Amino acid sequence: MFELTDTQRIGIGLASFGVFFLFLGVLLLFDKGLLAIGNILFICGLACVIGLERTFRFFFQRHKVRATVAFFGGITVVLLGWPIVGMIMETYGFVLLFSGFFPVAVNFLRRVPVLGTVLNMPGISQVIDWITGDSKRVTV
Template sequence: MFEITDTQKIGVGLSAFGIFFIFLGVMLLLDRSLLALGNILFIAGLACVIGRERTFRFFFQRHKAKGSIAFFGGIFLVLIKWPLFGMIAETYGFILLFSGFFPVAINFLRRVPILGTLLSLPGIGSLIDWLETQPGQECEKL
């Protein structure tokens, strides 16, 4: 078993607050301030969880250039007051960057007692199976 450091615990909290502020920004009709704050907190949390060097290597790998450009371009668009286009670009970049982790996350969620039952329902189960078996989604090491 591995030990979680205090920095990693702080990183999880920062990432959770970042996702919360992004969600709140979208719910409040693409509030630019909340979206920008959420983006900053999410990236800072990711850097605390996996480390600055590994975060840098994750975003700036050659085969992830398209996803990184879309993700950071979306953040830039949010900051220059185009939140709708920025969130579309960020979502596209996020899917490209983190699609390799979707099968691992789905397998974990299927083992959670109540959530696993919900993910096994007929309509949701077929969608989850489709997401899990998309081509090009290899789980990569950071």
């Protein structure tokens, strides 16, 4: 498997708690305190997992400026007390930032035994291909 350092293990824990707090914040009607804690933990966890330099390079690439501004602007808006608007901005930035990763994730999920069968069904497969932008996919 993969060999993880202690810092990466801590980062996975921080990112997991961040996602949990974000989920809990949305579940509790956009509680700004939980959303703020979730955002901070997620960013800190990401920095621990992939490293500070790679995190900085990921967010501040020239072609990802709009996505980075939307993502961090959304975090700032949540911290200022407008959680719904901030989460909408954050979601938009997240989708733009990680849109290159979606086809890889979907191809991995298509190889999972039960989930892959569902994702490869004719109607669902076409919708997933449209969402990921993978219209020229060849099934093997």
